[in-house]
Amino acid sequence: MKQYRMRPGRLIAKAILALAGFLAVFPLVWTALNALKNNVDIITRVPKVIFTPTLANISYILGRDSVLTGLYNSAVTCGAAVLIGIVLGLPAAYAVARYPNRFAGDIQFFVLSLRFLPPVAVAIPLMVIWLQVGLYDTLPALIVTYSLLTISVIMWLAIPAFQGVPKEIEEAAFVDGYGAYSVFWRIALPVAARSLIGAIAFSFVLVWNEFLIALMLSSSNAKTLPIVASELSQQGMNVPWGILNASVVLLSLPPLLFLGVLSGFLNSVFRQKKS
Amino acid sequence: MRRHSSLPVTFLVPTLAILLVLSMVPTLYAIVIALQNRELSAQGYSWVWFSNFADLFSDRRFLNAVWVSVKWEIVTVVATMVVAIGLGVLMFEVAGPRLRNFYCLLFIIPVLLPRVSAAFVWKFAYHPLYGIATYPYRLITGGLIFDPLSKPGTALFAVASVDVWQWGLFFAVIVLKLLETLPPQPIEAARLDHARRWQIHAYVTLPMLKAPLISLMFVKMIESLRSFDLIYVMTRGGPGVATETLDMYAFSQGFIESGKVSYASAMAVLMMIATVITFTMLWKRVQA
Numbered sequence: 001m002k003q004y005r006m007r008p009g010r011l012i013a014k015a016i017l018a019l020a021g022f023l024a025v026f027p028l029v030w031t032a033l034n035a036l037k038n039n040v041d042i043i044t045r046v047p048k049v050i051f052t053p054t055l056a057n058i059s060y061i062l063g064r065d066s067v068l069t070g071l072y073n074s075a076v077t078c079g080a081a082v083l084i085g086i087v088l089g090l091p092a093a094y095a096v097a098r099y100p101n102r103f104a105g106d107i108q109f110f111v112l113s114l115r116f117l118p119p120v121a122v123a124i125p126l127m128v129i130w131l132q133v134g135l136y137d138t139l140p141a142l143i144v145t146y147s148l149l150t151i152s153v154i155m156w157l158a159i160p161a162f163q164g165v166p167k168e169i170e171e172a173a174f175v176d177g178y179g180a181y182s183v184f185w186r187i188a189l190p191v192a193a194r195s196l197i198g199a200i201a202f203s204f205v206l207v208w209n210e211f212l213i214a215l216m217l218s219s220s221n222a223k224t225l226p227i228v229a230s231e232l233s234q235q236g237m238n239v240p241w242g243i244l245n246a247s248v249v250l251l252s253l254p255p256l257l258f259l260g261v262l263s264g265f266l267n268s269v270f271r272q273k274k275s
Numbered sequence: 276m277r278r279h280s281s282l283p284v285t286f287l288v289p290t291l292a293i294l295l296v297l298s299m300v301p302t303l304y305a306i307v308i309a310l311q312n313r314e315l316s317a318q319g320y321s322w323v324w325f326s327n328f329a330d331l332f333s334d335r336r337f338l339n340a341v342w343v344s345v346k347w348e349i350v351t352v353v354a355t356m357v358v359a360i361g362l363g364v365l366m367f368e369v370a371g372p373r374l375r376n377f378y379c380l381l382f383i384i385p386v387l388l389p390r391v392s393a394a395f396v397w398k399f400a401y402h403p404l405y406g407i408a409t410y411p412y413r414l415i416t417g418g419l420i421f422d423p424l425s426k427p428g429t430a431l432f433a434v435a436s437v438d439v440w441q442w443g444l445f446f447a448v449i450v451l452k453l454l455e456t457l458p459p460q461p462i463e464a465a466r467l468d469h470a471r472r473w474q475i476h477a478y479v480t481l482p483m484l485k486a487p488l489i490s491l492m493f494v495k496m497i498e499s500l501r502s503f504d505l506i507y508v509m510t511r512g513g514p515g516v517a518t519e520t521l522d523m524y525a526f527s528q529g530f531i532e533s534g535k536v537s538y539a540s541a542m543a544v545l546m547m548i549a550t551v552i553t554f555t556m557l558w559k560r561v562q563a
Contacts, residue, residue, distance in 0.1 A: 009472075010368075010369050013365045013368060013369045014369050014370075016362075016365060017362065017365050017366060017369065017370065017378060020362055020378075020382070020444065020447075021377075021378055021381045021382070023440070024381045024382055024384055024385055024440075024444050025381055025384055027396045027397065027400055027407070027408075027440075028384065028385075028388070028396060030396075030400070030407050031395075031396045031399065034399070042405060043404075043405050044405065045404060045405070045413065045418070046410070047405075047407050047410055088289065088290040088293060089290065091285075091286035091287075091290070092286055092287050092290035092291065094286060095282060095283040095286035095287045096287070099280075099282065099283040101283065107287075107291065109558065110291075110294075111294070112558070113551065113554070113555070114294070114298055115497055116497060116500075116550050116551050116554045116555075117298065117302070117547060117550075117551075118500060118521075118522060118543060118546045118547055118550060119501065119503065119522065120503070120521075120522045120525045120526060120539070120542075120543045120546070121301075121302070121305050121540075121543035121544065121546060121547040122301045122302075122305075124305060124308065124525070124529060124536060124539055124540045124543055125300075125301040125302075125304035125305040125307075125308055125540065126301050126304075127536075128304070128308060128313070128536065129300070129301070129304060144297070145297075147293075147297065148294065148297040148298060151290060151293070151294055151297075152294060155290070179280070180280035180281075180282040181280075181282060184282070184286075205387055208389065209388075209389035209390060209391075211389070211390060211391050211503070211504040211507070212501075212503045212504065212507075212522070212526070215507075216526075216530070226389055226391040226504075229391055229392075229395070230391050230507070230508055241399065241405075244395060244399075245395075245399070248391075248392045248395045248396060251389055251391065251392050252388050252389060252392040255387040255388065255389065256384065256387055256388075258387065259380065259383060259384065259387060262383065262387070263379060263380055263383050266379075266383070266448065266449070266452065267452075270452040270453070270455070270456060
């Protein structure tokens, strides 16, 4: 009796889930399809599913100097900022996780509170400062600005990762005569590596996706890919839909490459909580 | 051994010093600029102290932006939590382990997208003539035009839907993982008492998850402050000023319309003070 009454409910629930799954990816799939269409096939009142694909949009995008410069700028700023984040963030996180002191709570709150700062409030003064030192619209200015983001995010996520390393392993290493630094290098880093890679990937995605600060701190030379992509839509009345779609696809690919790493990271975070 | 090491000092001090410099210099400088009358076009400037702040409170567009920002926070945070809890519970109830993994992977995709990408994807989708999201409406009504992004009444919700598409689905994954960490005994006990499925969640599991769910909401409140990318790409604050949030207005005052950097900075400083105070208080309460 009960089982019988449950059934339509379960069916509806499954249908809702399937719909949500569809909604999660379909807009993106549709954008990818549009990137392969000629403009005539995009500007139709009834969406076209069957069309003759073209690579014109993609080759146009990859042939534009502005796009290539944007790609280069994005790669360099993200790479450098993430590297700085790793070098400065990981050791600091380890120190907070393993050498608790009176200020540990305050330090963690300070690092988190950097995320409260409205990006405009950081970007406006930085623009004035970089203009005055003559570094406005250069990659070093962007890298330094983004380092604030990468260091704090990596530190925030790496603290629990280091806390998850079993203390006994580290104690055993101390007994074996390892010094504090080599315990960090040879024990803590490799053991926590999986979670740490997740944290690093997360900081990369954040910086790659960043828009407002890049928009305010660049005018021509240092434009990152999101800025270049957003400007493609402002070319006159004839919106080049196919090209725009292609640029959206290009911009979205790098973060999606980390899908596997980040979902693994999520799983490991919650496995820790459970145990 | 551990106690006498120099490691905490060498590992912490440089990083914290750099973080302090990188965060305090712009913050303090924002306040300095806000007390002057700098403009992008002019070289000179003088100190005007609090007149920028005084002007703000008689600026109706600023007051509108405050209201739009508050609406944005409420709409996106509430909708995200509702979607997340709803889908999280549904996955927990009807999906097997394999299906769960599959949905989790799908639901993480939108949040990984750059917000600029997400904004463009939905800007096309909401196009009144050619959009895929407005197509069902055209089909049902026989070609009537529905343009959610250019109506003052719907624009904010249309942009907010993109934010919820990104964060609501992602948080559904987290809610599911949280449900999976719960011990099974209370749920079994409730089931033996003939509680309905929804009752189990409303009275047993969700109350057990109160603390992490509140933290999740806290995270979303912080992330919702970053609405600029979506709004800049999708509506530019329009139609009129219907979707002009504080960061959008500060940006257009400082850069697009008049180059009044000091005025924009005064706005940013007010935002900063409001968010830091609010979130510090909330954080202390969450921790307590």
